[in-house]
Amino acid sequence: MEKTHRKIGITGIDNLTWGSHLCHFIEKKEDLFDLLISYFRNGLLENEYCLWIMPDFTKKDEINELFDKNIENYSYYISKKQIDLYSFSEWFLKDGIFEKDIYVDKFFQKYQYTLENNFDGLRYAGFINNKFYEDALAYEYFIDNFTLDRKMITICSYSTNNIFFDKILNIVNDHKIWIAKENDNLKIFNPPHIKNLEAKLKYTEAKYKNLLSNIECGVIIVKAIDNADNFIVKFINKNAVNALDISKDNFLEKDIYSLFTDNFIVESTKENLKKLYEEDIIESNSGKIKYKFSFGTKEYCFEKxxxxxxxxxxxxxxEYKKKELEITADLKKKDTFLKETHHRLKNDFQVLLSLLRLQAKEIGTKESNEIFEKIQNRIKIMASVHEKLYKSMDFYKIDFYDYLNDIIYQLSENYVDKMKKIKLNIEVERIFLDSTFGIYCGLIINELITNSFKYAFRDDQDGExxxxxxxxxxxxxxxxxKDTGKGLPTYFDIENTNSFGLKxxxxxxxxxxxxxxxxxxxxxxxxxxFPSKG
Incomplete structure (x- = not known):
């Protein structure tokens, strides 16, 4: 990515490149305002989209009034939708819980908004409540990587009140530069400059292992050896050890699959590792985990x-996810039952047709044979629906285009001689109909086309x-x-017809x-x- 220098507006820092991630420690809210007014003023002038996640102890009206006084043409930037303000709770929390999936999606959406509206980049500042320090470690890991590969500059602000020194150090480790006030003067601090490459790598590894050790979910880092089939364990945190009920020391540098006792977990892990290993990209565009599976009460997610x-x-x-899985399993059982029901109905109709054929042969008269033939056609129409539903992925709707072709084929077999003289024109959209509606329409078509074949044309007459x-x-x-036959007599009244088919x-x-x-x-x-009902 092109490293364009941007004016930051912070005393002691002239310019920064895209991908810069700063940390800002404050003692009182005035420290926050003093820094961010200038920071955002420069961002707006640089045609950047500006996003501020404010502490809950501030109000939007208060900030808008402050910005209006200190940023020239602020109302213009508001009307242009070049700046947005959100509270910490509004952006990060759901029912009082720090939700990673929610804020990750929001960042991707805002960055997409930046690109779509032709802003030069995204200038972001976020305040994290100390109460959520443990969640902040995962957030910092995400925002550091998110900022690094984009036209984006980030400042993360923390209060130094009620936070221990070791936690401050953990936060500092994830930032390129950190800023704090000393005797009312702004001080700029740089991370330790490590020249030796090996030492740098050890420093980075230690930093991220510290982060992963404190994360709430189980974490295992594996490394591919030679190909996509062999992975060894390079890191495993205590939550993963507890989740798998194993000893941590016994599995470092060992084959990953030796950690799992269930064959389903082994095979699913192999499949996901192989897919992810063979992909070129490291980060998904949506911000959501692409490869995962569930087993028992746990979900296994894979990130490159x-x-x-x-x-x-x-x-x-x-708990809500467990309920969702239970509902999905229950629906699957019901779908299986429904499929079996359609299969049984189809077979029952076949038995009924066989009985009718036997009965027709036993009676043997021309009139009775015609009656039985009509009944059989009607039964076939209904049986055809259940056969299609049985074979379909959707057990409630049928493809009416395919269904109609089956009806036409069935009727053409009954009227082979007529078909030589009569042309069929079919114009049907590919519509998926409720199965009950499908049966009704199929029976109507059967009756009306049968009537056309039998009564509309003379034996030697061509027609359509x-x-x-x-x-x-x-x-x-x-x-x-519609047919091109002789039509109905002028005295015909459908309300008083004797035709069983038309009834x-x-x-x-x-x-x-x-x-x-x-x-x-x-x-x-x-x-x-007739009305559509979905």
Missing amino acids: LISDEIAILIKEIP ISINFLKKDQKEYLLSI IVKILVRQLEGKLEILNNEGLEFKIC
Whole structure:
């Protein structure tokens, strides 16, 4: 990334490059205001997007009034949406708990906003409440890496009240520069300058191991040896030792898979380590962990550190997450039961069809055979839906386009001779219908096309049958069946018809809560509009 120098506006620091991360210690809120007014003034002048996470002891109105007095054209920057102010609780907490997943997502969103609005970069300042010191270590680790690889400059502010010296040292270790007042004068401190590369590496390793040892979740750092199949343990903290019920000393420099006793954990860990090792990127664009799995009450997450080192985080699944997993498992059981139900129904329909065929053969008259054939067609329509649902990933909706093609194929087998003279025109959108609606529409199409085949055309007459099904808008479907045959007699009244098939159509239209329109002109058209119910 290009290292552009930026005006910081802090006495003793002329310019800083993108990726700089500073620490600021204060005794009273005036110390905070004195530094950040100039810091943000320069950021606004440099066309940077400015973001301040303020301490809860300040108010937005107070800060806006202060900035308006001390930053020229501040109202212009507000109208341009170039600066945002949030309280510590508003940004970091959820129900009083410091939530990493929430603030990580927010930082990614704000940086994306910076890029999309053509600002030169992001200038950020955040105040961390000492009460959340343990959480602050993980936050500092994140914000240091987040700032380093972006057009961003960060200042993290802490109060020196009620905080022990060793904690101050831990905070300082994560910053390029730290700032504090001494006898009312601003002092700039630099970290120890270590010239020897080996000593530098040891210093860095010790710093991060200290951080990881204090983190709440279990942490294991593994290193790949030669390829993606072999990983050894380089670091493991006490929470990981407790989670896995092992002895820490026995596993350092040993094969990672020897830590786990369950085969599912071993295989899932192998799969995730291999995938992450083979990826080029170290950090995901979303800020969310990409590779993870759950087992029992724990979640195993995988994050790439450097090209051959990966961190495995072992977290206790929160109660709400456990409930979510239980619900998911319960839904899976219900889906399995539903799939089996559709399968049984399909088989029951097949048995019913076989019985009807036997009964038709036993009676043997032409009239009875026609009746049984119609009944069989109706049963096949319903059986086809359950067969599609059984084979589908969605056990509640059917692809109506595929379903209609099955109906047409089934009818064409019954009217082979007619099909030689009659052309079928099908115009159907790919719509997924509720299974009940699908059955109703399938039965309507079956009745109306059967009527067209049987009564609309003379045996030697050519003709066309058109089927259209579309979604008129978000609230309504339109089904149209039209033929170019002789049409209905002028005296025909559907309310008083003796046709059993048309009576079925009327009943099904009511079930769909639809409206039926019959157009008896240059053939016959049935138009049915019915509401969409999701």
